[in-house]
Amino acid sequence: MADRPVLAFEDRSYGRAELDALTEGMARRLAGRGVRPGDRVALMSSNRPEFVIAIRALWRLGASAVLFSPAWRAGEVEYALGLTEPRHAVGDHEALAAVLPMLHLDEPIEPIEPVLPAGPGPGVDRGGAAGVGPVGAEVWPAPPPDAEALLVFSSGTTGLPKAVRHTHATFGAAVGQWRRALGMSGADRMQIATPPSHILGILNIITVLESGAWMRLHRRFDLDQVLRGIERDRVTIEMAVAPIALAMAAHPDLESFDLSSLRYIMWCATPVTPSVAESVTARTGVGWVTGYGSSEVPVFTCSPFAADELRGSPLDSVGRVVDGVELRVVDPDSGVVLPDGAIGEIQARSASAMVGYLPPEATAQAFQDDWYRTGDIGQVDADGWVRLTDRRKEMIKVRAFQVAPAEVETVLHSHPAVIDCAVFGVADDADGERVVAAVATRAPVEADELVALVGGRLASYKRPRHVLFVDEIPRLPSGKVLRRVLRARYEEVDARETAP
Numbered sequence: 001m002a003d004r005p006v007l008a009f010e011d012r013s014y015g016r017a018e019l020d021a022l023t024e025g026m027a028r029r030l031a032g033r034g035v036r037p038g039d040r041v042a043l044m045s046s047n048r049p050e051f052v053i054a055i056r057a058l059w060r061l062g063a064s065a066v067l068f069s070p071a072w073r074a075g076e077v078e079y080a081l082g083l084t085e086p087r088h089a090v091g092d093h094e095a096l097a098a099v100l101p102m103l104h105l106d107e108p109i110e111p112i113e114p115v116l117p118a119g120p121g122p123g124v125d126r127g128g129a130a131g132v133g134p135v136g137a138e139v140w141p142a143p144p145p146d147a148e149a150l151l152v153f154s155s156g157t158t159g160l161p162k163a164v165r166h167t168h169a170t171f172g173a174a175v176g177q178w179r180r181a182l183g184m185s186g187a188d189r190m191q192i193a194t195p196p197s198h199i200l201g202i203l204n205i206i207t208v209l210e211s212g213a214w215m216r217l218h219r220r221f222d223l224d225q226v227l228r229g230i231e232r233d234r235v236t237i238e239m240a241v242a243p244i245a246l247a248m249a250a251h252p253d254l255e256s257f258d259l260s261s262l263r264y265i266m267w268c269a270t271p272v273t274p275s276v277a278e279s280v281t282a283r284t285g286v287g288w289v290t291g292y293g294s295s296e297v298p299v300f301t302c303s304p305f306a307a308d309e310l311r312g313s314p315l316d317s318v319g320r321v322v323d324g325v326e327l328r329v330v331d332p333d334s335g336v337v338l339p340d341g342a343i344g345e346i347q348a349r350s351a352s353a354m355v356g357y358l359p360p361e362a363t364a365q366a367f368q369d370d371w372y373r374t375g376d377i378g379q380v381d382a383d384g385w386v387r388l389t390d391r392r393k394e395m396i397k398v399r400a401f402q403v404a405p406a407e408v409e410t411v412l413h414s415h416p417a418v419i420d421c422a423v424f425g426v427a428d429d430a431d432g433e434r435v436v437a438a439v440a441t442r443a444p445v446e447a448d449e450l451v452a453l454v455g456g457r458l459a460s461y462k463r464p465r466h467v468l469f470v471d472e473i474p475r476l477p478s479g480k481v482l483r484r485v486l487r488a489r490y491e492e493v494d495a496r497e498t499a500p
Contacts, residue, residue: 006209008216008233009049019053026057028138035088037062037143040151042081044068044091044197047217051196052205054090059168062143066151066163067197071477074099083358084151084163145169151358152199152295163358164199164295171206173324174298174352178207181291181302181322182266186212188236189261191229193218193244195477199295200268204239223247227257234261241269242479246420249279250442257284264289264305269478271388271406273413274315292318292386296354297372300325300346301386317385325350328371329380332392335368343379343389347371377404394483396425396433398461403435405483408462411454412437417445420473423464424483426490437464438486440472468493 003015014022035041041058043065045051058065066084068077070093077099081089089096143149149168153161166174178184190208192215194201208215216233218225221244229235240248245267248254267277268291277288290313292301303319313319321327325348329338332345349371356363366373377395378388390404397403405423412421420440425433439450447467455463468490474482 006212006214007049007052008214010219012049014049019049019056022049022053023056023060024138026053027060027140030057030063030088030090031061031138033088035061035063037141038147039063039088040066040084040086040148042066042068042084042086042089042091042096044070044072044077044089044093044096046070046092047192047194047196047201047219048092049217050092052209052217055202058090059143059149060140062141062147064148064151067153067202068093068096069153069195069197069477071195080153080161080163143168145172148355150202152197152202154295154357162362164354165356165358166354170352170354171298173350174203175207175210177299177322177324177350177352178203179211181299182207182237182289183305184208184211184213184237188213188263189216189233190214190237190239191216191218191226191233191235192239193221193226194239194241198476198478199293199298200239200241200478203293203298223251227251227254227259230262231258236261236263238262238265240265240267241477242267242273243475244479245273245276245280249276250419254280254283259284259286262286266291268293270480271318272315273410275410275413277315287313288315289313290315290318292388294374296366297325297348297350297352297374299350299352300327300348300374314385317387319386320384321380321386324352327380327386329378330368332377340382341379343377345392346374346376346378346380346386346388348374394424396423396435398425398428398433398435399431401459401461403462407458408435408437408454408464411457412439412450415445415450415453417441417443418450422473422481422483422486424487424490426487426494428465434465435462436466436468436487436490438468438470438473438490440470466490466494 003017005013006016007014007019041063043054055065066086068080072095074095077095081099146167146169148165150166150171151163153163184207190213192201192204196202196205216229230238264287266289272290281287289305290303293299299322301319301321303313328347329342329344330336330347331338338344347368353372375392376388377390377392378386380386390406394405395402408423409421412418418439419442422438424436426436428434450467451463474485476482
């Protein structure tokens with residue numbers, strides 16, 4: 001039986017048996033370098049097959065993978081190493097190699113090259129038929145369900161990132177929930193252009209492997225490559241975080257690509273911008289499925305993916321709660337559980353919830369009883385549709401009135417000149433906080449016009465007091481806006497303009 005392809009990267013294709021053989025070879029190399037069950041191993045890799053091979057090898061050995069973002073600089077790497085204290089490191093980035101000698105930990109960290117040969121080579125055994133393990137493979141004992149498997153880092157949009165700890169049981173539960181939510185089967189084909197170090201990237205990779213589906217990894221996101229990939233590979237599920245969705249809507253030749261193989265496009269990581277999603281659907285005929293999760297609980301909700309249900313899914317909702325997850329809405333101040341339709345903090349309970357943070361003292365604040373506090377403000381209506389209003393920490397308080405940045409951003413996005421935008425609050429002596437809008441445009445527009453647009457649709461206290469024009473909105477790879485970066489940029493501009 002032929003070795004059925006399961007992974008593609010550039011011009012290279014990998015079958016299941018070949019991937020297993022390469023995993024076994026990597027596991028032997030890591031074991032030979034001293035990696036043992038229970039060890040934490042830093043993994044800093046770009047989106048490439050070696051990442052998939054390395055993380056599977058670590059789990060085969062019973063080690064825990066600490067996922068470092070390939071976008072990090074030396075200072076960020078040093079911080080993450082000090083927080084998680086791994087005993088070994090696997091990577092293809094100079095930033096990782098540069099920092100290792102600078103640290104003085106109790107246990108030495110040993111860099112290990114993950115790059116494997118394209119063909120048979122030292123330490124790599126080739127398997128036979130699909131589904132058969134590599135010849136001479138070691139018998140590695142399966143790690144217990146409660147053993148630590150994965151550490152990913154929280155977004156750090158408001159401060160230093162925390163390391164989120166998942167066990168084999170919690171991450172395995174998340175994979176099962178995601179597979180059912182997407183309706184993924186062995187017939188599906190997916191592209192992955194998001195960083196593998198982010199919870200969405202690693203969740204997609206492992207879900208594809210567990211489903212027997214097929215995936216193409218992209219070294220980096222390039223919209224034309226992604227669109228051509230849908231045509232060439234007959235991709236059935238496409239993932240789009242906010243920057244990808246914005247780029248698709250702005251593509252001048254979007255209609256020229258054959259996207260008919262897609263079952264749907266999934267919008268993850270941030271609430272949908274309806275005008276952007278509707279523009280893409282009008283131009284391609286492809287509908288959207290919305291999903292909602294976090295590093296701490298990877299899957300909360302998903303909208304229906306069946307064609308007849310998809311047409312009726314509201315774009316202002318992040319979907320309905322998935323099987324295996326419970327949601328409730330509580331008063332953010334008192335913690336009292338609120339009825340259907342009431343707006344408050346969304347909390348979740350699931351077997352997929354993280355076991356804790358590093359630093360450990362942050363864990364207690366993340367839970368109310370055994371419910372994870374998402375920090376998101378929203379509601380669950382009587383039909384089970386979940387809608388997000390905003391992040392609790394990002395709410396702006398103007399003269400005691402709450403202003404949700406997402407509400408103002410939705411209005412600004414409706415202006416034809418606006419490509420992207422982000423709203424945030426800054427301190428104000430008179431009002432407590434004032435609203436500031438950072439805006440990237442495709443054509444000239446006056447700040448007063450944008451302020452008037454908001455004022456014409458929303459209450460007067462929600463109008464931006466200032467508009468900061470920027471070349472682009474800084475976002476994490478997940479699509480989350482780095483409001484603290486914009487706030488610092490605005491404060492620099494404001495200081496210059498008010499200086500005597």
